[in-house]
Amino acid sequence: MKASRLISAALIAVALSVPLALMARAEGESAIPASPSVDQVRTAQLVHGLLSDSRYAYRPRPLDAEMERDIVRRYLEALDSGKMFFTAADVARFEPLAPELGMAVRKGQLEPAFAIFALYKERVAERVEHSRELLKQDIFDFTGDDRWEYDRKDAPWPADKAELDAVWRQSVRNDWLRLQLAGREPEQIRETLDRRYRNLANNVAQLNGEDAFQSFLNAYTASIDPHTDYFNPRSTQLFNQSMSLSLEGIGAQLQRQDDVIVIRELIAGGPAALSGKFRVGDRIVGVGQGTDGAVEDVVGWRIDDVVEKIKGPKDTQVRLEVIPAEAGMDSEPVQIVLTRARVRLEEQAAKSEIIEIPGNGDAADTRVGVIKLPAFYQDFQGRRNRDGDYASATRDVARLLEQFKADGIDGVVLDLRNNGGGSLNEAVELTGLFIDTGPVVQVRESGGRVSVEADRNPGVAWEGPLAVLINRGSASASEIVAGAIQDYGRGLVIGETTFGKGTVQNLVDLDRWPGNEQQRFGSVKLTVAQFFLPGGSSTQNRGVVPDVMFPVTVDASEFGESTNDNALPWTRIAAVPHTRYGDFAPLLPRLNVLHEARIAEDAEFSWWVEDVEEFRAERAKKYVVLNEAERRAERERQEQKRRDRQAQRRELGLPLDPLAEDTDDGLFANERDIAVDTAREKAAEERPDPLLRESAAILADAMHLLNTDRHLQAKVLPESTRPNSWAH
Numbered sequence: 001m002k003a004s005r006l007i008s009a010a011l012i013a014v015a016l017s018v019p020l021a022l023m024a025r026a027e028g029e030s031a032i033p034a035s036p037s038v039d040q041v042r043t044a045q046l047v048h049g050l051l052s053d054s055r056y057a058y059r060p061r062p063l064d065a066e067m068e069r070d071i072v073r074r075y076l077e078a079l080d081s082g083k084m085f086f087t088a089a090d091v092a093r094f095e096p097l098a099p100e101l102g103m104a105v106r107k108g109q110l111e112p113a114f115a116i117f118a119l120y121k122e123r124v125a126e127r128v129e130h131s132r133e134l135l136k137q138d139i140f141d142f143t144g145d146d147r148w149e150y151d152r153k154d155a156p157w158p159a160d161k162a163e164l165d166a167v168w169r170q171s172v173r174n175d176w177l178r179l180q181l182a183g184r185e186p187e188q189i190r191e192t193l194d195r196r197y198r199n200l201a202n203n204v205a206q207l208n209g210e211d212a213f214q215s216f217l218n219a220y221t222a223s224i225d226p227h228t229d230y231f232n233p234r235s236t237q238l239f240n241q242s243m244s245l246s247l248e249g250i251g252a253q254l255q256r257q258d259d260v261i262v263i264r265e266l267i268a269g270g271p272a273a274l275s276g277k278f279r280v281g282d283r284i285v286g287v288g289q290g291t292d293g294a295v296e297d298v299v300g301w302r303i304d305d306v307v308e309k310i311k312g313p314k315d316t317q318v319r320l321e322v323i324p325a326e327a328g329m330d331s332e333p334v335q336i337v338l339t340r341a342r343v344r345l346e347e348q349a350a351k352s353e354i355i356e357i358p359g360n361g362d363a364a365d366t367r368v369g370v371i372k373l374p375a376f377y378q379d380f381q382g383r384r385n386r387d388g389d390y391a392s393a394t395r396d397v398a399r400l401l402e403q404f405k406a407d408g409i410d411g412v413v414l415d416l417r418n419n420g421g422g423s424l425n426e427a428v429e430l431t432g433l434f435i436d437t438g439p440v441v442q443v444r445e446s447g448g449r450v451s452v453e454a455d456r457n458p459g460v461a462w463e464g465p466l467a468v469l470i471n472r473g474s475a476s477a478s479e480i481v482a483g484a485i486q487d488y489g490r491g492l493v494i495g496e497t498t499f500g501k502g503t504v505q506n507l508v509d510l511d512r513w514p515g516n517e518q519q520r521f522g523s524v525k526l527t528v529a530q531f532f533l534p535g536g537s538s539t540q541n542r543g544v545v546p547d548v549m550f551p552v553t554v555d556a557s558e559f560g561e562s563t564n565d566n567a568l569p570w571t572r573i574a575a576v577p578h579t580r581y582g583d584f585a586p587l588l589p590r591l592n593v594l595h596e597a598r599i600a601e602d603a604e605f606s607w608w609v610e611d612v613e614e615f616r617a618e619r620a621k622k623y624v625v626l627n628e629a630e631r632r633a634e635r636e637r638q639e640q641k642r643r644d645r646q647a648q649r650r651e652l653g654l655p656l657d658p659l660a661e662d663t664d665d666g667l668f669a670n671e672r673d674i675a676v677d678t679a680r681e682k683a684a685e686e687r688p689d690p691l692l693r694e695s696a697a698i699l700a701d702a703m704h705l706l707n708t709d710r711h712l713q714a715k716v717l718p719e720s721t722r723p724n725s726w727a728h
Contacts, residue, residue, distance in 0.1 A: 051524070148174040370692060
């Protein structure tokens with residue numbers, strides 16, 4: 001999936017993920033320099049050599065005049081995607097700089113790129129000042145027919161300051177109306193929004209030259225292809241950390257609220273949780289190293305800088321000055337000493353559950369095991385070091401399958417919804433858990449050479465009935481697994497058409513050529529190949545089309561590979577010989593009839609379809625009205641709908657929705673009480689999932705039909721010699 005182009009999107013250190021707008025530190029360290037550093041010059045040259053002047057990239061693109069214009073466009077989109085800060089006059093000033101931005105990449109002459117970023121910071125400051133002044137004006141009457149056109153992606157750049165003022169006026173009025181509908185008084189609203197806008201100004205003002213550099217280089221890498229990214233040294237470390245599902249630190253997820261770093265979650269088994277001295281909402285105001293290192297006041301620091309101070313090698317100590325959640329900020333901090341440890345990030349690891357599908361008539365219930373896999377993770381370094389306990393999606397899934405067999409599970413659903421991919425090696429090995437031996441994916445390099453990545457381990461971990469559940473958020477490695485299972489006829493694929501990312505990326509360490517002992521230049525995740533399924537089809541652009549379709553949640557024109565203007569087209573190559581365990585085509589008409597009949601009687605599935613249709617209709621409008629009566633009526637309609645559904649759940653004996661009372665409070669995530677917001681996130685994980693249950697029911701239908709109709713089984717699974725053996 002696409003990484004953020006503006007600075008590093010995910011900063012996980014002590015296990016955290018933070019929005020860009022929360023990263024800030026003191027102004028003295030954040031001014032955009034007029035000229036690049038020596039390392040930045042060298043880095044730009046290395047990235048250019050890798051992507052435009054070498055054979056490493058799958059589709060290298062010369063840095064010509066057309067690409068220079070493309071870089072300008074993408075840089076402006078990265079900085080101001082909503083067209084809320086720059087005017088058409090600003091953009092007109094930038095366009096003649098295209099050749100200079102080309103030189104910024106080729107020779108590291110980054111002055112124009114830095115100047116644009118500096119102007120962006122100025123424009124944000126101006127807009128925030130204007131917005132804070134609007135809060136003092138009498139503009140909050142909501143009886144007319146005004147609207148806020150929030151989707152500005154395709155809007156023209158505002159012609160001038162006056163037009164930009166008009167855009168912000170409506171934006172501020174919408175912010176005010178949301179809080180007003182949530183029941184807040186005018187002074188509360190004014191205070192909340194003033195703080196929100198002030199924080200935006202402070203955070204953007206404190207972005208520094210390294211942020212500008214990474215943002216600009218990613219405008220260049222995005223011009224090569226949608227999945228090529230530049231990571232600075234810190235981002236490289238965090239990318240590897242996210243893939244390995246582990247870190248060395250205290251085991252706490254952090255968040256920045258105003259100028260303070262706050263504990264959002266304690267990771268089970270980590271030093272912070274085991275100490276028993278921390279609570280969600282506690283604020284970290286000072287950090288010291290070892291038993292006697294000076295404690296630094298970290299109030300107002302960027303969250304990634306605070307994390308750098310807190311994390312460190314296992315078995316070393318860190319001292320934290322903490323103000324408890326219930327205490328005022330002027331309270332005396334409590335000093336806590338922790339010994340750092342290696343912490344496993346279990347939240348992103350494979351998890352299992354069991355769904356029981358009632359049998360029809362005298363038929364026994366069907367027990368379906370579900371494996372939810374959020375990513376194809378692997379600790380590359382641990383594997384190279386032959387660490388016996390290195391993180392691996394395949395190893396975790398194999399353990400869950402063994403447990404399923406011990407529990408007498410009848411069938412398995414592999415849930416790959418919103419799994420954006422990860423390790424290609426893990427995708428191949430994980431597919432091998434369900435097939436004997438054979439090709440899993442074909443990889444075509446830039447020169448045209450095609451190699452085959454195959455499962456070479458005889459035997460299967462699970463030979464029984466299998467379904468793979470996918471949606472539009474399933475991408476890359478997820479598409480390899482789902483597509484291979486489909487090509488082999490090994491199981492059913494259920495859900496929505498996938499993202500359509502059919503390319504392979506490698507992480508190239510830029511420090512390896514100079515042989516630096518320390519990380520100075522970062523890395524590039526670049527596209528080196530395109531993958532094809534065993535049957536020869538690419539998933540690129542088209543994705544994997546399921547056997548049993550669920551209603552589409554997000555249209556292909558809005559999300560997916562096909563929305564990228566420089567994505568590779570779909571194509572195909574020759575198939576490679578591979579086993580066909582089955583052919584589900586004769587079974588699908590009967591499965592679809594049963595599926596349609598069941599969901600017609602399934603209240604939860606019907607509610608989900610209704611909500612999807614409403615969401616798509618609202619999304620297509622691309623605006624909200626600024627009429628209080630109309631918005632309040634809609635709010636009350638939604639609240640009544642939730643109450644009615646909750647009552648129906650009670651009547652039908654269905655699990656209650658833990659978020660049924662959840663309404664729009666008008667706040668951003670970093671403005672809410674952290675303990676309450678975290679509890680809400682946990683509750684969301686427990687919400688009923690009609691799509692998962694229906695997927696299990698479809699698999700149960702398939703098992704029943706095949707086990708009771710020998711003629712049908714002979715067509716679908718001609719080689720099977722015993723019931724419920726789909727891989728024999």
